[in-house]
Amino acid sequence: MNPTAAAIVALAAGTYAFRLVGPVLHGRVELPGRVQELLSSGALVLLVALLATGALMEAQGFAGWARPAGVLVGGVLAWRRAPFVIVVLAAAATTASLRAAGVA
Amino acid sequence: MRSLLRTPTVPPELLRDVALVCLASGVVGLSFGAIAVAGGLPVWVPVVMSLVVYAGSAQFSTVGVLLAGGGPVAAAATGLLLNTRTAAFSLAVADVLGRGRFSRLVGAHLVTDETVAFALAQPDPERRRAAYWISGLGLYVVWNVCVLVGALAGSAIGDTGTYGLDAAFPAVLVALVLPALREGPSGVRRAAVTGAVVALAVAPFVPAGVPVLLALAGLLTPMPGRTS
Numbered sequence: 001m002n003p004t005a006a007a008i009v010a011l012a013a014g015t016y017a018f019r020l021v022g023p024v025l026h027g028r029v030e031l032p033g034r035v036q037e038l039l040s041s042g043a044l045v046l047l048v049a050l051l052a053t054g055a056l057m058e059a060q061g062f063a064g065w066a067r068p069a070g071v072l073v074g075g076v077l078a079w080r081r082a083p084f085v086i087v088v089l090a091a092a093a094t095t096a097s098l099r100a101a102g103v104a
Numbered sequence: 105m106r107s108l109l110r111t112p113t114v115p116p117e118l119l120r121d122v123a124l125v126c127l128a129s130g131v132v133g134l135s136f137g138a139i140a141v142a143g144g145l146p147v148w149v150p151v152v153m154s155l156v157v158y159a160g161s162a163q164f165s166t167v168g169v170l171l172a173g174g175g176p177v178a179a180a181a182t183g184l185l186l187n188t189r190t191a192a193f194s195l196a197v198a199d200v201l202g203r204g205r206f207s208r209l210v211g212a213h214l215v216t217d218e219t220v221a222f223a224l225a226q227p228d229p230e231r232r233r234a235a236y237w238i239s240g241l242g243l244y245v246v247w248n249v250c251v252l253v254g255a256l257a258g259s260a261i262g263d264t265g266t267y268g269l270d271a272a273f274p275a276v277l278v279a280l281v282l283p284a285l286r287e288g289p290s291g292v293r294r295a296a297v298t299g300a301v302v303a304l305a306v307a308p309f310v311p312a313g314v315p316v317l318l319a320l321a322g323l324l325t326p327m328p329g330r331t332s
Contacts, residue, residue: 066268
């Protein structure tokens with residue numbers, strides 16, 4: 001197999017194995033309520049960490065001001081219970097406008 | 105999946121929200137296909153990778169390592185590290201996937217940041233299931249079709265940063281997790297904020313994928329009303 005294909009197969013197999021952890025354990029292992037709670041909190045913690053790093057970081061450095069400014073606008077709108085579509089479009093539009101105006 | 109077809113009412117706003125995320129993912133998929141091919145990889149690489157790996161951030165990182173000459177082992181390892189979080193996500197949505205073997209095997213492949221966020225944002229199990237499958241199947245189809253188109257179109261696609269799409273994805277997550285954070289117990293809020301601070305603090309020093317895993321340390325903050 002060529003090396004690139006081998007990398008794709010390894011990545012695909014490993015990723016699918018990660019994704020099977022939940023469905024395979026579910027119904028087989030009786031998880032106590034405390035653990036169930038911890039799992040949904042854990043997913044929330046992961047999502048918040050993803051959005052924080054996604055908003056501020058690009059690779060291992062600061063993403064520049066345009067992106068976090070857009071996410072902040074989206075966050076304020078979400079806090080004020082604006083519809084999902086408005087939140088997402090406002091975030092993208094803010095960042096796009098800042099970049100068009102020369103803000104990185 | 106059968107239970108999805110039996111679901112009498114799928115709220116129209118859910119369909120609209122999913123459609124918007126599909127649209128944004130589609131544009132990112134176009135750029136993924138285009139970047140991979142413009143960088144010198146054959147068309148099948150981004151196309152097959154999208155079908156069988158199906159994880160946006162891991163695909164970008166893996167192709168990035170391949171294009172930078174990092175070699176297949178480093179490329180696969182980078183992608184795998186980024187995807188470890190899908191194990192935790194699959195545990196969180198395991199009850200949403202249904203009981204049948206087929207729906208669990210298919211549903212597992214659809215575990216992504218967006219589908220989990222959509223599912224967890226719903227108020228009851230029936231809606232969680234509908235949100236998971238609608239967003240999962242919609243995103244899978246749109247992502248793969250767009251990667252193929254992008255790979256064939258090559259460098260004709262411009263920089264998606266111009267459209268602010270890199271801000272759209274964190275905003276999607278903000279919109280989906282905010283209700284749960286606002287209405288959930290304060291312990292979860294504290295854990296999430298602590299986790300985000302940890303992730304940001306270590307991000308400059310560790311490989312991609314690790315910061316988010318270390319954020320789980322936020323769960324160690326004491327939860328009120330619990331012995332810890």
